[in-house]
């Protein structure tokens with residue numbers, strides 16, 4: 001009887017508790033990465049807007065956003081980026097997992113969910129490798145409308161047209177999901 005109990009406890013922890021602990025660990029790591037990404041980028045954007053206005057800030061955004069993402073990818077050994085269903089930078093194109101989560105975020109937003117808390121984590125296997133994937137919604141704030149709103153100042157529109165000829169990341173209103181941070185961490 002006792003043997004059976006020990007056996008069951010071991011089996012349970014192997015089947016349930018260990019993966020659960022790994023999930024929680026990775027989720028915490030991914031949330032930390034997203035937080036660093038969000039805070040660093042927000043700081044860069046605000047400083048650039050203050051120092052040189054929106055046209056200059058476009059330059060900073062297009063340089064810093066990918067640079068921060070690749071630094072966080074390198075440091076974590078995973079993949080860190082931003083994605084959206086309406087793209088400005090073509091390299092922010094979501095894959096099928098990310099697209100499904102972005103659509104889920106939009107549904108949640110339409111149903112009045114709190115965007116600040118909107119996230120999704122899942123263990124997946126891709127090409128024989130296990131990953132923890134995590135996404136966190138990026139809400140559209142007032143300040144974002146300068147470059148993502150329905151009506152842009154002519155100099156902002158023309159700077160964007162020049163740099164992003166296929167830009168469709170416009171027409172947003174405050175409170176909409178602009179996109180998401182996406183983190184993919186390999187499991188050992």
Ligand code: HEC
Nearest residue numbers: 054057058061062065082084087088089092144147169179
């Ligand atoms: C000064 C103009 C400017 C402002 C203000 C601005 N953005 Fe952007 N945004 C850009 C540019 C430029 C890019 C493309 C960056 C790149 O090349 O990686 C971009 C890209 C993005 C992307 C990546 C997806 C895509 O479409 O390529 C997200 C998400 C995003 N912005 C969210 C926001 C949010 C949220 C705010 C407000 C907090 C905001 N932006 C404010 C200029 C701006």
